[in-house]
Amino acid sequence: xxxxxxxxxxxxxxxxxxxxxxxxxxxxxxxxxxxxxxxxxxxxxxxxxxxxxxxxxxxxxxxxxxxxxxxxxxxxxxxxxxxxxxxxxxxxxxxxxxxxxxxxxxxxxxxxxxxxxxxxxxxxxxxxxxxxxxxxxxxxxxxxxxxxxxxxxxxxxxxxxxxxxxxxxxxxxxxxxxxxxxxxxxxxxxxxxxxxxxxxxxxxxxxxxxxxxxxx
Numbered sequence: 001x002x003x004x005x006x007x008x009x010x011x012x013x014x015x016x017x018x019x020x021x022x023x024x025x026x027x028x029x030x031x032x033x034x035x036x037x038x039x040x041x042x043x044x045x046x047x048x049x050x051x052x053x054x055x056x057x058x059x060x061x062x063x064x065x066x067x068x069x070x071x072x073x074x075x076x077x078x079x080x081x082x083x084x085x086x087x088x089x090x091x092x093x094x095x096x097x098x099x100x101x102x103x104x105x106x107x108x109x110x111x112x113x114x115x116x117x118x119x120x121x122x123x124x125x126x127x128x129x130x131x132x133x134x135x136x137x138x139x140x141x142x143x144x145x146x147x148x149x150x151x152x153x154x155x156x157x158x159x160x161x162x163x164x165x166x167x168x169x170x171x172x173x174x175x176x177x178x179x180x181x182x183x184x185x186x187x188x189x190x191x192x193x194x195x196x197x198x199x200x201x202x203x204x205x206x207x208x209x210x211x212x213x214x215x216x
Contacts, residue, residue: 003140004033004140004173004178006033006178006179006212006214010178010179011211011212013179013183014031014179014182014183014186014211014212015210015211015212017182017183017186017187018031018186018210019210020187020190021186021187021189021190021193022200022206022210023200024190024194024199024200025132025190025193025194025198025199025200026130026132026193026198026199026200026201026204027132027133027134027153027189027190027193027198028125028128028132028133028134028206028207028208029133029134029136029186029189029208029210030123030125030133030134030135030136030208030209030213031136031182031186031212031213032116032119032123032135032136032137032138032212032213032215033138033140033212033213033214033215034115034119034137034138034139034140034215035139035140035141035215035216036139036140036141036142037108037111037112037114037115037116037139037141037142037144038111038115040099040102040103040107040111041093043092043093043099043102043103044088044089044090044092044093045089046102047088047089047091047092047098047101047102048084048085048086048088048089048092049085051084051085051088052081052084052085055080055081055084056081059077059080059081096141099141108141108142108143108144109142109144111142112137112139112142112144112146113144113146115137115139116135116137116139116146116148117148119135119137119213120133120135120148123135123208123213124208125148125150125208126150127207128150128152128207128208129207130152130198131150131151131152131153132150132152132153132193132198133149133150133208134147134148134149134150134153134189135147135148135149136165136169136182136185136186136189138169138173138178138182143173145166145169145170145173146166147162147165147166147185147189149162152198153192153193153196153198156196157192157196161192164188165185165188165189165192166185168181168184168185168188169181169182169184169185172184172185182212
C-alpha cells in the first residue's frame with residue numbers, strides 16, 4: 001500500500017514552485033514521482049523457494065522425532081509445502097516490507113537509478129535549447145531520490161550540490177512533509193541556477209510542463 005499521497009493543493013504548490021524558478025532562470029525543472037522503479041517479480045519466487053527448503057527440513061526433523069500431528073506421507077507433505085510456498089509468494093508480492101527483505105538494497109538502488117534515467121529520456125528533459133533541464137525523481141518503494149541535471153548545467157555544478165538537494169527531499173519524506181521537501185528542493189535548484197548564472201533569456205519559452213508527473 002502506498003503511504004505517500006498528493007492532494008490537488010500539493011500538486012499545485014509544486015507546479016507553482018517550478019513556475020517561480022523558471023520565471024527568473026533558463027532552467028527547466030521536471031518533478032516525477034514513481035510508486036516503484038521495478039516490479040521485482042523474482043522476489044516471490046526466491047522467497048517461496050527458500051521457504052520450501054526450510055519447510056522440508058523442518059518437517060523432516062519433526063518426522064524423525066515422531067512429533068508430526070499427522071501421518072507422514074507424500075500427499076500431506078506436498079500439500080503443506082505448496083501451501084507454504086503460495087502463502088509466502090503472496091506475502092512477498094503484495095506486502096512491501098516482505099519484498100524488501102528479499103531484494104537487496106543494491107538492486108533497489110540500481111533499478112531506481114535506471115528508472116530515473118529512463119524518465120529523463122522519456123520526458124525529453126535533454127531536449128531543451130541550452131541543455132538546462134533538471135529532473136527531480138522520487139521512487140517510493142526504493143526510498144530513493146535522484147536529481148539529474150543536463151550537460152549544460154552539470155558542467156558548472158558539482159555533484160555535492162545536487163546531493164544536498166537530494167537530502168532535502170529525503171528529510172521531507174522522513175518527516176512526512178513530502179511536498180514541503182520537494183518544493184524546497186525546487187527552490188534550491190533555482191538558487192543554484194542563479195548562482196551559476198543561468199539567467200532567463202529574452203526569447204525563453206516554457207519547454208517542459210511544470211506539473212508533477214505521478215506514476216502509479
